[in-house]
Amino acid sequence: MMLIEETTVPQSALPVGLFKEHLRLGSGFSDDGLQDGLLEGFLRSAMAAIEARTSKVLIERDFALTLSAWAEPGQQPLPVAPVSAVAEVALLDRTGQEHPVNAAAWRLRPDMQRPVLLATGSGLPAIPQAGSVRLRFLAGFGPDWSDLPSDLQQAVMLLAAHYYEYRHETQFDGGCMPFGVTALIERYRSLRIGRGLV
Template sequence: MSNLLLFSGPAVEPVTIAEAKAFLRLDTADDDALVAAAIVAARQACESFTGRALITQSWQLYLDHWPERDITLPRPPLQSVTSIKTFDADGVGATLDPATYWVDASALPGRVRRRSDAVWPSPGRDVAGIEVTFVAGYGDSWNDVPQSLRQGILMTVANFYEYRDALHPVTLPAPIGALWQPYRLVRL
């Protein structure tokens, strides 16, 4: 079994408040907090829909045991693996030497493979005995995110803004889904 936790979220959003206000045709700062919250919610909706990390963020993947072949790292695109640790029965972590594994950041999703001559220690606890910390996302700037994902986020912000009362449930409009669909990860 595995468990994925956000360790450090994005420092910026893929759409600026100024961009969103221009898209919404807002001139005043009256709704800046509402627009900012809608941007965060729209990014989270996009990440949930696509299964990807948009802006650089750190994640921790916990595993109960070593997989037979590769450790698959969700939330592509993978930028790097920060560390791989195993924990003993007392919860004390030991970091693996990076020379014992390969990182394939070009795969979707990214993956880690043990080198054939390496021996990885067995975790000393049965639950979450292995921790993989990794960095994912298109980059540090909103400019690194593909334009169709950003456009869909702007459209989602507009949808959230227009239907912000609780009386209208918000669903993903078809044009937004069409923009995000090419980036959606499909599990086989």
């Protein structure tokens, strides 16, 4: 399985101004935007860390998932949520030649924890020998910062502020998240049992 992020979070969707207020940085000075690039980096890092812990995509983006086999003949769980649309399912033969699958052969079952691509018939199309299947889909709570639930907004701010505060710290701390962030994201984490998700 290979998941590729095909688009990134646009700069306009990042709440740099709100983050400055959260950090209580001064405003109205001539060098007001001097740290914007740095603050943007901390926000992106915090969002990436939270997405990795929760398997939730915060700001809407396009993804491509490539598989060599279906998880089950009639359904394929998607590795991130929430998924709002599956744009394409294509079979790739051993030479890389693409064969689009008719959209009538599958449908998306949206779910906040485990979205699934379902076959509308007896099963999903057979993957060619030594080939693969590629799914393109749109995932995320929405295109804007305001589309995120308030607890996830707060978690991003807290973690980005933590990164900002300890930006010169080089000692390894085991990769622990601050307790407040962990508490805020806990309800979004998927319970993993074996190879599947619950």
